Amino acid sequence: MRDNTDNIAISVRGVSKIFDEGVNAFVALDNVSLDIGSNEFFTLLGPSGCGKTTLLRLIAGFEQPSQGQILLNGENLEQLPPFKRPVNTVFQNYALFPHMTIAQNIAFGLEMLGRPRQEINSTVDEMLELVQMKALADRRITQISGGQQQRVALARALAPKPKVLLLDEPLSALDLQLRKDMQIELKRLQLETGITFIFVTHDQEEALTMSDRIAVMQGGHILQIGSPRDIYEHPQHRFVAGFIGEINLLRATTGKATPEGLELRLGEMRGLEAKAKKQVSSGAKLTLAIRPERILLAGQDKEPLTGKLTNVVYHGTDTLYHFDLPDGQAMRARRQNSDKTGPEWKIGDTISWSAKPDSIAVLED
Amino acid sequence: MAGRLSRTKIRALLIGPAAAVIGIFVVIPLMLMAWISIQGRDYSGGVIWGELSGEAYLRMIFERELDDSLAVNFNYVLIILRSVWLSFLTTVISLLVGFPTALFMATRTPKWKAILVFMVTLPFWTNLLVRNYAWILLLRDHGAINGTLSWLGIISEPLPLLHTQLAVAIGLTYSFLPFMVLPIYASLEKMDLRLVESAFDLYATRLMTLRRIIIPLAVPGIVAGCILVFVPSLGAYVTPELLGGGKTLMIGNLIGLQFGAARNWPFGAALGILLLALVMISLTFYALKLKNTGGNTQ
Numbered sequence: 095m096r097d098n099t100d101n102i103a104i105s106v107r108g109v110s111k112i113f114d115e116g117v118n119a120f121v122a123l124d125n126v127s128l129d130i131g132s133n134e135f136f137t138l139l140g141p142s143g144c145g146k147t148t149l150l151r152l153i154a155g156f157e158q159p160s161q162g163q164i165l166l167n168g169e170n171l172e173q174l175p176p177f178k179r180p181v182n183t184v185f186q187n188y189a190l191f192p193h194m195t196i197a198q199n200i201a202f203g204l205e206m207l208g209r210p211r212q213e214i215n216s217t218v219d220e221m222l223e224l225v226q227m228k229a230l231a232d233r234r235i236t237q238i239s240g241g242q243q244q245r246v247a248l249a250r251a252l253a254p255k256p257k258v259l260l261l262d263e264p265l266s267a268l269d270l271q272l273r274k275d276m277q278i279e280l281k282r283l284q285l286e287t288g289i290t291f292i293f294v295t296h297d298q299e300e301a302l303t304m305s306d307r308i309a310v311m312q313g314g315h316i317l318q319i320g321s322p323r324d325i326y327e328h329p330q331h332r333f334v335a336g337f338i339g340e341i342n343l344l345r346a347t348t349g350k351a352t353p354e355g356l357e358l359r360l361g362e363m364r365g366l367e368a369k370a371k372k373q374v375s376s377g378a379k380l381t382l383a384i385r386p387e388r389i390l391l392a393g394q395d396k397e398p399l400t401g402k403l404t405n406v407v408y409h410g411t412d413t414l415y416h417f418d419l420p421d422g423q424a425m426r427a428r429r430q431n432s433d434k435t436g437p438e439w440k441i442g443d444t445i446s447w448s449a450k451p452d453s454i455a456v457l458e459d
Numbered sequence: 460m461a462g463r464l465s466r467t468k469i470r471a472l473l474i475g476p477a478a479a480v481i482g483i484f485v486v487i488p489l490m491l492m493a494w495i496s497i498q499g500r501d502y503s504g505g506v507i508w509g510e511l512s513g514e515a516y517l518r519m520i521f522e523r524e525l526d527d528s529l530a531v532n533f534n535y536v537l538i539i540l541r542s543v544w545l546s547f548l549t550t551v552i553s554l555l556v557g558f559p560t561a562l563f564m565a566t567r568t569p570k571w572k573a574i575l576v577f578m579v580t581l582p583f584w585t586n587l588l589v590r591n592y593a594w595i596l597l598l599r600d601h602g603a604i605n606g607t608l609s610w611l612g613i614i615s616e617p618l619p620l621l622h623t624q625l626a627v628a629i630g631l632t633y634s635f636l637p638f639m640v641l642p643i644y645a646s647l648e649k650m651d652l653r654l655v656e657s658a659f660d661l662y663a664t665r666l667m668t669l670r671r672i673i674i675p676l677a678v679p680g681i682v683a684g685c686i687l688v689f690v691p692s693l694g695a696y697v698t699p700e701l702l703g704g705g706k707t708l709m710i711g712n713l714i715g716l717q718f719g720a721a722r723n724w725p726f727g728a729a730l731g732i733l734l735l736a737l738v739m740i741s742l743t744f745y746a747l748k749l750k751n752t753g754g755n756t757q
């Protein structure tokens with residue numbers, strides 16, 4: 095939750111959505127709460143089927159919540175049909191009108207709002223400029239490529255200058271290079287227009303690179319909300335840790351409390367410390383998460399912890415080292431190839447390693 | 460070389476049956492009809508083969524007086540105009556009833572769609588004659604409608620329903636309504652419903668969404684439906700015969716009369732050619748309409 099309530103554009107409060115009440119009842123969203131600030135680029139991230147689209151449809155007004163409320167600038171949206179909400183959507187399949195030209199598609203929302211013709215024309219021009227489609231204004235939707243359709247869908251949704259723009263996996267149909275370009279483009283549009291973006295994706299990289307804040311969802315729940323750095327560095331759930339980026343999940347037991355936080359043991363091996371937020375009793379079993387690139391690797395006996403190399407994979411910019419701990423758990427460490435040669439470790443060598451306390455996340459399951 | 464030859468033969472053999480069917484059942488009868496329409500009339504029925512005459516076409520507008528001079532006679536023109544008018548009326552009523560029906564059907568769940576499509580085609584399982592007779596029972600002076608109304612005390616004298624233009628229009632609508640519903644349903648059914656949501660999202664009310672999105676996308680279905688209702692209505696025989704009585708003849712009945720009681724084959728054939736021309740005109744209109752929408756129908 096954010097502190098400054100004045101700047102909240104969308105507030106979702108205790109919202110649940112149950113489809114097909116009765117025998118076939120399916121809980122698509124379970125008591126979801128979140129606040130999204132105005133001008134924020136907010137991302138809903140989660141695997142397919144976790145309820146992202148459902149949440150967007152509730153905000154747009156295509157579905158009604160089974161429980162809870164959605165507020166826009168403090169005003170309850172419950173009674174407002176979709177065509178009265180100052181919220182526009184970029185649909186997953188774009189849903190452009192096939193019987194209209196690009197310019198007509200963009201003008202549609204403004205016409206429905208009853209804006210004067212002159213204003214419509216100038217806004218359409220402005221939007222065409224914004225998405226760099228001016229030359230194609232009179233083309234039909236069927237005569238342009240997927241990437242261009244995507245831009246038109248954006249322009250159409252932005253033209254009425256909504257308070258909030260909802261984007262449902264808008265880039266998923268594009269090929270890699272185009273997707274990268276559009277990520278930058280989208281971010282630029284959001285900064286230029288100052289409109290709140292609620293962006294849905296199942297691509298963690300996309301979420302990390304574009305968002306101000308991310309909500310990670312699973313099975314109709316929000317597991318964690320935070321900045322990309324927050325989510326990446328301090329995952330609070332095993333699922334969040336595993337879904338975003340590469341990570342080592344290790345079973346550990348707690349030792350005694352230390353000045354830094356908490357001593358952790360991997361089997362019999364000591365020498366790892368974490369910053370423990372909560373009080374954990376000695377001897378408790380828990381799961382830790384360490385990013386491969388946060389592990390400091392060194393030759394034998396240089397660092398407190400040990401492991402046996404099982405595989406070395408060269409990736410160009412970095413090399414991935416697979417190794418087994420004495421208790422049998424497998425781990426991976428990533429090491430920048432910052433010089434030409436690198437260490438001469440071979441499979442079967444014993445290496446040593448360590449990780450700083452703030453690189454270690456203690457997870458809830 | 461031999462392979463090429465046999466392929467040509469295979470093609471000929473494959474096209475042959477279709478070509479034969481079209482030739483025997485369409486081209487030859489049409490040529491015959493066109494030929495008969497310009498033959499001399501045999502007063503005992505049939506034609507005098509080989510005696511060329513434009514009399515049949517003249518007869519549509521003129522009447523030959525006893526002294527062989529021509530006098531204008533609008534009776535047949537009137538029947539032709541009435542046919543066009545009644546077909547037009549039928550098409551309009553069918554569209555007004557059929558479009559909402561198709562829209563309703565297209566927005567149901569898949570299971571209901573299947574059931575509803577089946578129900579729309581259900582009347583085809585009974586004979587057209589029987590279905591029109593059923594309307595006689597409903598519309599006649601002491602039939603179901605008048606009976607109910609007078610039993611309720613709303614009317615004292617039976618309303619003249621049967622043997623009116625309205626009765627014919629109702630009968631034709633009833634007969635051809637599925638031809639309107641099904642093509643419109645087909646075009647609405649394949650329409651992406653997300654376009655409707657998209658319109659709502661862009662501040663369009665329900666009525667606006669209907670006008671700006673749903674109807675334009677259903678145009679191919681609407682035009683096809685109108686043609687499929689208008690064309691058979693124009694040539695209708697059974698319905699005006701049963702429900703229209705003697706006062707509301709349509710072209711179909713007039714043609715029937717020429718080959719029957721009136722024994723004027725050339726005139727009957729000429730009327731047939733005229734009917735064909737009217738159909739061609741409406742089909743040309745259809746083609747032009749499709750071209751205007753750019754064939755953009757998905």
Ligand SMILES: Nc1ncnc2c1ncn2[C@@H]1O[C@H](COP(=O)(O)OP(=O)(O)O)[C@@H](O)[C@H]1O
Binds near residue numbers: 120141143144
């Ligand atoms: N109209 C509906 N009726 C029944 N179940 C639905 C409906 N819409 C979505 N669901 C279910 O709700 C869950 C979440 O769907 P959705 O929000 O589309 O997921 P996501 O967009 O995250 O992939 C899915 O399991 C889906 O099957």
Ligand SMILES: [Mg+2]
Binds near residue numbers: 143148
């Ligand atoms: Mg989705």
